[in-house]
Amino acid sequence: MQHALVLLGAAVPVVVGALVLRSRAGHPIGWLLVAHGALFFVTLTLDEPATFHAGLIVDQLTMGAWVLLFLCLVLIAYLLPDGRAANGFWRWWVRIGLVGVLAFVIGAAGDRQGFAETHSGAGLPVPWLPEPVSGFLGVVGLVLVVLLSFGSFFAVWWRLRGAQGDVRLQLLWLVWGALSVPVTLLAGWVNYFLLDDGPLFPAALGLVAAGLPVTVGIAILRHRLFDIRLVLSRTLTYLLLVAAVVAVYALLLFGTDRLTGNGTVGGLLAVGVVAVAVHPAYSFLRGRIERWVYGLRSDPQAAIRLLADRAEAADPNGLITAVTDAVAAALRVDGVRVEPSASEHDTALRAHMVHRGEHVGYLAIEVPAGREFSQTELDLVQDLARYAAILVRAEQLNDELRESRSRIVAGREEERRRLRRDLHDGVGPSLAAIVLKLNATQSRKDPQERNALIAETRDEVKAAIAEVRRLVDDLRPPAIDEVGLLDAIRQRASVLSGEVTFEVTGPDTLPPLPAAVEVAAFRIVSEAMTNVARHAGATRCRVGVEVDGSFELTVSDNGHGTDRTTTRGVGWTSMRERAAELGGSCTITSRPEGGLIVRAVLPLSEERAEAEA
Known part of the structure; x- marks a missing residue:
C-alpha cells in the first residue's frame, strides 16, 4: 500500500x-x-x-x-x-x-x-x-x-x-x-x-x-x-467543529479521570457537554467563517455600517466608487457598478435604486459563476441598494451642481462679453459720432448749418440714451423699480393672459428685498408663467408670494402636468439655477388633481446668498 x-x-x-x-x-x-x-x-x-x-x-x-x-x-x-x-x-x-x-x-x-x-x-x-x-x-x-x-x-x-x-x-x-x-x-x-x-x-x-x-x-x-467559497466555508466549519469536539471531549475525559479516577463518569460528562455545545459552536463557527468567505451577508447591520464608513471617508468626487467597493466587499463578489439603465444581455444581478420616488439607476452585481444568492442575500442586496441610492443621488446632485456652477460662470462671462460688444459696437460709436458733430458744430459760423448739426447731435444723443436704457433693462427689469416686484409680476401676468387666467396674490406691502432676490424672483415667475401659457394646456394659474424669513414664490396651474419621462428643458434648468445661485431652491412637482406646482425659496440675507453662491 x-x-x-x-x-x-x-x-x-x-x-x-x-x-x-x-x-x-x-x-x-x-x-x-x-x-x-x-x-x-x-x-x-x-x-x-x-x-x-x-x-x-x-x-x-x-x-x-x-x-x-x-x-x-x-x-x-x-x-x-x-x-x-x-x-x-x-x-x-x-x-x-x-x-x-x-x-x-x-x-x-x-x-x-x-x-x-x-x-x-x-x-x-x-x-x-x-x-x-x-x-x-x-x-x-x-x-x-x-x-x-x-x-x-x-x-x-x-x-x-x-x-x-x-x-x-x-x-x-x-x-x-x-x-x-x-x-x-x-x-x-x-x-x-x-x-x-x-x-x-x-x-x-x-x-x-x-x-x-x-x-x-x-x-x-x-x-x-x-463555488469554492461554499465548499471552503463548509469544510472549515466542520473541521474546526470536529477538532473542537474532540479536544473538549478529550480534556473532559482526562480531567474527570484525574479527579475522580472513574473514566465512565468522565465519558458521560464529556458526551453531555459536547451534545449541548455542538449546535451553538456550529452556529458561531459557521457565522465567522462565512463572514470571512462570503462577506457580511449574515450581518446586514455590519454591511450598512461598512457602506456608511466608506462613504464618509470617500472623496466627494469618488463617492460612487466608494459605494460600489463597499458593496463588493460586503457581498464578496467580483465587482459592482452603477448603471443608469438595465442591460438585456448582461447576466449581472441588478437591484433598482430609487430615491424619493425618482429613478437613480441600477446596482449591477457580478455574481461569481456557480454561486446563487439566497433569499437572505437578496434581501441584503435590496437594503444596500436603498442606502446606495441616497449616496448615488447625492453624487449625481453634486455633479449637477458643478455643471450648474460652470454654466453660471459661463453665462456670466457671456453676459459680460455681450455687454462689452453692445457698448463697443452701439454706445461707443454713438458717443464718438456725437463728439465729432460737436466739433463740427463748433467750427461752423453759419447759424443754419450749426442748428442742423445740433439737431443731428440731439438725435444721436437720444439714440445713445435708448441704447443705454435697453442695456439697463436687460440687466434689471425696469418695472421692478417703477411699480415694485408684485405689480411687476401682475404686469407680466396681464401680458400673458389670454386662454389662461392668472391670479397674483401676495402681501400688501413687501419688505425691502435684496436686488438679486427681486431679479431672480421676477425671472423665475416670468419663466413659470410663460411655460403655463405656452405648454401646460391650463385655464387658470395662481401665483402666490410670501415673505417669512425667506422669499417664497409658488406658481400652480390646472393643466395636464407632466410625467417622469418628460425632458427637462432649458426653462426648468434656468429656474433651478437662478435659485441655486442665491443659495435657494426651486422645485417642480405634479399636483394630484392635475397640473404642476413651481415653488421657489430664496434666502433674504445678501451675505448668506453671496456665500452660498
Missing part, C-alpha cells in the same frame, strides 16, 4: 504540472508541480539504507533531503496565481529560505550521529565538514526552512486581504487544498499515539501530496469549476 501511495503522490503532481504547462507554456507553477512529483518519488524510494560504498555516499548527501519533500508546494504558495511573489519583501524572504534549505542539506550531510543511527554505527564515508560547522549549518538552515514554511501561510493571507475577483477565487482553492496539511498532522499524531504507526499517516501524506497539487491545478486552469 505504501508503494502505491508513493506512486500516486508522485504521479498526480507530474500530470497536473504537465497540464498547466500545456495550457500556459513556461508557467513556473507547472514546473514546480513536476519537480514536486519527482522529489516526492525520489525522497520516499531512497529511504532504505545502502550497503555498498557509493550508496552510502548517496545516503550521506541525502540525509537532509526530507526538507525537499514539500518544498515545491511551499514555493507554490508564495507564487500562486501568476507565478510571481507578491512584492519585493516576499521575494527576498523566499531567497533567504532557499539559502536555508541548502544550508540544512549541507549541514545534515555532516551529521555523524544521525548517519550512524541509520547505518548500524557506520561512519561517514566522506567526512568533509567538521562537526561544529555541520551542526551550525544544520541549525541555521532548519530555522530558515521553518520560517519559509510558516511564512507561506502569511504570504497567502497577505494576498487574500486585497484580492478580488478571479485572483481571490484562485487563492481560496489553494486555501482549501492546504487544509489537508493540518489534517495530515492530526493523522500523524493519532497514528503515532493510538494506532502504533499504522497506515493512517502514510495515507494522509499521500492525500497532501496528491490533493494539494490537484487544487493548485484547478486554481490555475478551472478556478470557476464550482
Whole structure:
C-alpha cells in the first residue's frame, strides 16, 4: 500500500504540472508541480539504507533531503496565481529560505550521529565538514526552512486581504487544498499515539501530496469549476467543529479521570457537554467563517455600517466608487457598478435604486459563476441598494451642481462679453459720432448749418440714451423699480393672459428685498408663467408670494402636468439655477388633481446668498 501511495503522490503532481504547462507554456507553477512529483518519488524510494560504498555516499548527501519533500508546494504558495511573489519583501524572504534549505542539506550531510543511527554505527564515508560547522549549518538552515514554511501561510493571507475577483477565487482553492496539511498532522499524531504507526499517516501524506497539487491545478486552469467559497466555508466549519469536539471531549475525559479516577463518569460528562455545545459552536463557527468567505451577508447591520464608513471617508468626487467597493466587499463578489439603465444581455444581478420616488439607476452585481444568492442575500442586496441610492443621488446632485456652477460662470462671462460688444459696437460709436458733430458744430459760423448739426447731435444723443436704457433693462427689469416686484409680476401676468387666467396674490406691502432676490424672483415667475401659457394646456394659474424669513414664490396651474419621462428643458434648468445661485431652491412637482406646482425659496440675507453662491 505504501508503494502505491508513493506512486500516486508522485504521479498526480507530474500530470497536473504537465497540464498547466500545456495550457500556459513556461508557467513556473507547472514546473514546480513536476519537480514536486519527482522529489516526492525520489525522497520516499531512497529511504532504505545502502550497503555498498557509493550508496552510502548517496545516503550521506541525502540525509537532509526530507526538507525537499514539500518544498515545491511551499514555493507554490508564495507564487500562486501568476507565478510571481507578491512584492519585493516576499521575494527576498523566499531567497533567504532557499539559502536555508541548502544550508540544512549541507549541514545534515555532516551529521555523524544521525548517519550512524541509520547505518548500524557506520561512519561517514566522506567526512568533509567538521562537526561544529555541520551542526551550525544544520541549525541555521532548519530555522530558515521553518520560517519559509510558516511564512507561506502569511504570504497567502497577505494576498487574500486585497484580492478580488478571479485572483481571490484562485487563492481560496489553494486555501482549501492546504487544509489537508493540518489534517495530515492530526493523522500523524493519532497514528503515532493510538494506532502504533499504522497506515493512517502514510495515507494522509499521500492525500497532501496528491490533493494539494490537484487544487493548485484547478486554481490555475478551472478556478470557476464550482463555488469554492461554499465548499471552503463548509469544510472549515466542520473541521474546526470536529477538532473542537474532540479536544473538549478529550480534556473532559482526562480531567474527570484525574479527579475522580472513574473514566465512565468522565465519558458521560464529556458526551453531555459536547451534545449541548455542538449546535451553538456550529452556529458561531459557521457565522465567522462565512463572514470571512462570503462577506457580511449574515450581518446586514455590519454591511450598512461598512457602506456608511466608506462613504464618509470617500472623496466627494469618488463617492460612487466608494459605494460600489463597499458593496463588493460586503457581498464578496467580483465587482459592482452603477448603471443608469438595465442591460438585456448582461447576466449581472441588478437591484433598482430609487430615491424619493425618482429613478437613480441600477446596482449591477457580478455574481461569481456557480454561486446563487439566497433569499437572505437578496434581501441584503435590496437594503444596500436603498442606502446606495441616497449616496448615488447625492453624487449625481453634486455633479449637477458643478455643471450648474460652470454654466453660471459661463453665462456670466457671456453676459459680460455681450455687454462689452453692445457698448463697443452701439454706445461707443454713438458717443464718438456725437463728439465729432460737436466739433463740427463748433467750427461752423453759419447759424443754419450749426442748428442742423445740433439737431443731428440731439438725435444721436437720444439714440445713445435708448441704447443705454435697453442695456439697463436687460440687466434689471425696469418695472421692478417703477411699480415694485408684485405689480411687476401682475404686469407680466396681464401680458400673458389670454386662454389662461392668472391670479397674483401676495402681501400688501413687501419688505425691502435684496436686488438679486427681486431679479431672480421676477425671472423665475416670468419663466413659470410663460411655460403655463405656452405648454401646460391650463385655464387658470395662481401665483402666490410670501415673505417669512425667506422669499417664497409658488406658481400652480390646472393643466395636464407632466410625467417622469418628460425632458427637462432649458426653462426648468434656468429656474433651478437662478435659485441655486442665491443659495435657494426651486422645485417642480405634479399636483394630484392635475397640473404642476413651481415653488421657489430664496434666502433674504445678501451675505448668506453671496456665500452660498
